[in-house]
Amino acid sequence: MVHQYKNNGYNIAIDVSSGGIHLLDDESYEVLAYVKEKKEEFEDFTAEELESYKKEAYFHNQEERKEILDEFIELIQAEQLFSKDVSEEILPQVAERKTVVKALCLHIAHDCNLACKYCFAEEGEYHGRRALMSYEVGKKALDFLIANSGTRKNLEVDFFGGEPLMNLEVVKELVEYGRSQESLHNKVFRFTLTTNGVLLNDETIEFLNQEMDNVVLSLDGRKEVNDRMRPFRNGKGSYDLIVPKFQKLAESRNQEKYYIRGTFTRDNLDFSKDVLHFADLGFEQMSMEPVVGGEDDPYAIREEDLGKIKDEYDKLAQIMLRREEERNSFNFFHFMIDLEGGPCLSKRLSGCGSGTEYLAVTPWGDFYPCHQFVGQEEFLMGNVEEGIVRAEIADDFRRCNVFSKEECKKCFAKYYCSGGCMANSYNFHKDLFKSYEIGCEMQRKRVECGIMMKVAEKIK
DSSP states (O other), X not given: OEEEEEETTEEEEEETTTTEEXXXXXXXXXXXXXXXXXXXXGGXXXXXXXXXXXXXXXXXXXXXXXXXXXXXXXXXXXXXXXXOOOGGGGHHHHHTOOOOOOXXXXXXXXXXXXXXXXXXXXXXXXXXXXXXXXXXXXXXXXXXHHXXXXXXXXXXXXXXXXXXXXXXXXXXXXXXXXXXXXXHHTOEEEXXXXXXXXXXXXXXXXXXXXXXXXXXXEOOSSHHHHHHHSBOTTSOBSHHHHHHHHHHHHHHTTTOSEEEEEEEOGGGSOTHHHHHHHHHTTOOEEEEEEOOOOTTOTTSOOGGGHHHHHHHHXXXXXXXXXXXXXXXXXXXXXXXXXXXXXXXXXXXXXXXOBTTTEEEEOTTOEEESSGGGTTOGGGOOEETTTEEOOHHHHHHXXXXXXXXXXXXXXXXXXXXXXXXXXXXXXHHHSOTXXXXXXXXXXXXXXXHHHHHHHHHHHHO
């Protein structure tokens, strides 16, 4: 499969199976489009078939086009264009792998001091009750992770909520316990935490800098945007309180190992302005996620919004390139694509690992495939006392990949997103093996922008 597109003045072709990126001039771009149109199964191209195209009217008396075709033939023979996809051949190995848990999302607090309007966790309640995780439950969760991580040395634990800092003392106790177990079991814990910043203070920042490998800071952008969607329960906005704290934390971490995470809705489809607002506040690591909501939610992204959203991604990519030249750059999570290393093939096929490598743990110790499934009883997998008692759920998630989803098979971005979010698939279609098309469209655009930026950087 080959995907070609134009962006910011560049003609780009992606060889999907090999990951090869080709920058084309205008004539080469048109020749490639012609060749693609002539063949439905691109992987079956042979040099002989391509040679025969030179006799067709399209190439008649067109020596430049013939030379371009000769170059394409060389690339095809070198498996750099229309290369064979061998990924499906290793699927049985991926599907048969024994479950090795490497990460937990500890819902340390099913409670929150904000009332964000788009919160999928219902202000921390997750379709249930408000609660704080006890040290005993958290300790058993860490013991489960150690016992079920096999020979894997590096383990990840994310303190999540609600608002985790509402249960900070237990966070500290669990970090201390985890550190005490590392040498005993030849493990290394990588702790992370997501916070809305309300309870941040100097002492807490010092603790986070000492123990948290990464900190996610929730902020939606400009003051009016943030305060519309992320108010306190009394309706007052949170921006003025949390921004100075976030700035202090980011600087104290040398602008590394954190990121500002925003959410854009229908109310701020001009979200590139919010990303730039982050940059103007001094932040260098950022993400801006599209909100996910039901059809009845006024803030939810709709199909008719996609044109505007794609334009915003283009605008943002161009601004970032310009700022790079001005030595005033910042990182945007969704444009960060590693074209040389990147995840291994089995990782690209297995996706995010929800339900297999990664589990969410409620305050009372129940296991779910990820934080977005918490509270949906059909996905309750077990608990810290008994372990995994419904292994068939893990089996379903293990079978969910880019070849088990019909929409993914023909998508050029499949190896960049690994099939997308399974929670979105289920929430919109009640089927893990479907795709959330609005999310897919945005993902494809982000991939195109990210690759275009790599091309631009390479040229310069």
